Every structure is written in structure tokens, then in C-alpha cells.
Amino acid sequence: xxxxxxxxxxxxxxxxxxxxxxxxxxxxxxxxxxxxxxxxxxxxxxxxxxxxxxxxxxxxxxxxxxxxxxxxxxxxxxxxxxxxxxxxxxxxxxxxxxxxxxxxxxxxxxxxxxxxxxxxxxxxxxxxxxxxxxxxxxxxxxxxxxxxxxxxxxxxxxxxxxx
Numbered sequence: 001x002x003x004x005x006x007x008x009x010x011x012x013x014x015x016x017x018x019x020x021x022x023x024x025x026x027x028x029x030x031x032x033x034x035x036x037x038x039x040x041x042x043x044x045x046x047x048x049x050x051x052x053x054x055x056x057x058x059x060x061x062x063x064x065x066x067x068x069x070x071x072x073x074x075x076x077x078x079x080x081x082x083x084x085x086x087x088x089x090x091x092x093x094x095x096x097x098x099x100x101x102x103x104x105x106x107x108x109x110x111x112x113x114x115x116x117x118x119x120x121x122x123x124x125x126x127x128x129x130x131x132x133x134x135x136x137x138x139x140x141x142x143x144x145x146x147x148x149x150x151x152x153x154x155x156x157x158x159x160x161x162x163x
Contacts, residue, residue: 001141007085009152010076017159029081033115036074040107040130043067047137049100061138068134069147073155075130078114084123090141091124096132103133 018024044050046059046067058064079085097103110126134144 001090001145003088003090004085006072006145006148007076007080007088009149010073011080011085013073013152013155013159014077014080016156020159027081029078029118030115032074032078032081033111036071036078037108037111039067039071039074040104040111043071043133044100044104047100049104064137065139065143065147066151068137068139069144069151071130072144072148073151075127079123079127082118082123084120087120088124088127090131091128094128094132096129096136100133100136103129103136107133 018026018028043064046064048054048056048058076085079088097106107126107129110122110129114122114126116122131141131144
């Protein structure tokens, strides 16, 4: 996966949205962090990994992938907001938790840690933790990259139609 390419695509989308909505001078970090956490929650809901009280299975794989990619959009946007895109990196050997529930909780903890420190180390923990969650859910980096590109196009279309 070419992370720098995804950052460039996200930067373009963010710039378009900020210009269209008159947000160029706004500090959007807290809103982006909350949006990321909401998307992570929507992803958890689609996986149903925490719903011990229910026998209903998870959503279709494509639905879960789309929810995962929604989170990728915001995690990239967070990196851009803090000018960390040049030093952010994905570790191929990053070890995540053994269960989706544990990894979701790790991602949430990483998001809170990043909010407190706003530093590169915390951002890379968040980024790598989230992608570890994607691997745990069965998504390859290539699959995520392709789905990101598709959803990025959809996000542009939505903006142009007054979303």
C-alpha cells in the first residue's frame, strides 16, 4: 500500500470540503477524532463482535470493508490536520490483539492517547492499531487501498451533490 498516495488523495478531499464549507481557518481536529471514533463504532456494530447477547451474524464482508474504509478516511485526515503525513508509517509486522473486541478497545485507547499528546508516536500507534484491526477482520492492504479509492470518489460525488 502506498500510504503517501492515500494521504494525497485525502488532502485533496479535505481541501475541497473545507473550501466548500468555509472551514479553511477552523481547527477540525476534535471533530475529526470524534468522527473517527463514530466510524469505528459503526464498524464494530457491523461486525457484531461484541454482541454476546445476539445470535445474528455480522454484516456482509463488503459492508464491513466500507465501514473500515470510512475510518481510514478520518484517520488520514487526522494525520493531515496535525501535519504528520510525512512521517507516518505502517508496520507490516505490527502485532494486534487476538480478538476483534480487544483490538477495537486498543484503537479507542490509542485515539484517546493521541488526543492527549498529538504526537507522531501516538498517531502511528493509532494508525497501525486500526490497520491491525483491518487485518484481523480479513482485509489485505491492497483491498483496503482499492476500497479507499472507490469510497473517495463517492465522497467527492456526495459533496458535489450537497451532502
